[in-house]
Amino acid sequence: MTWLLVAVGAAVGAPLRYLVDRALRRGRLVDVPLGTFTVNIAGSLVLGALLGLGDASVQALALVGTGFCGALTTYSTFAWETLELAQVRARIGALAYLVASVAGGVGAAFLGFAITGSG
């Protein structure tokens, strides 16, 4: 039944990503994809915290980890947006988005582990 938990978690995570992206697209001041950035950082933090527990059940890992966090976050949209920024001659913006996402996501994963991890 693991696959069902993955599907349910993703069926919540993916639309949430879409809604956050739409909400942050409105009236934004700079041409930076804040929506994707936000969900990628948040999902990395939650997954880090979940794994930091060390004793999460297979079911929790499937529902929250593989399903929810996996679908809340995205690499494809992140890569497409970076390419789009680079193609509209916003090379600095593209590089900043790339570095901020990677550093922020990995930093958030470390932070998540630190919050719940016992060492």
Added chain:
Amino acid sequence: MPSPRSGTVLGAVALGGALGALARHGAATLWPTGGGDFPWTTTLVNVIGCALTGIVLVLVLERAPERPAHPLAKPFLATGFLGGFTTFSAYAVEVERLFSGGHAASAVAYLVLTPVLALLAVWTAATAVRRARRPRAVPHAGGGPR
């Protein structure tokens, strides 16, 4: 309250996302990595998902105005399926796990390799589709529609 229309879009994103996550879960089940292994499965999932995104988004977004794509094509295929197939959280956590497990070289290689391959994949795929489509963009001389 979401209008029925935005409800349909959300449903398409949810369904696509669930299918994409299941495909990713299937790949992780078939080819598990862990411990100090280099996370090849996540790498391949993300790179393949990025290449497909380059193809899908060019086909959906870059069209003649009189022949628009189906309104649910982007939400279902790109935002939903490919967004749910690829994952940033597993990437970030796997970098952390490699570092914390004492595999610093693998961690750095994985950290750098994924974004480089992802960007290369989306760019190569988008460029290839644009090139392949260019001849068809030339309008036919004479003759109306149908």
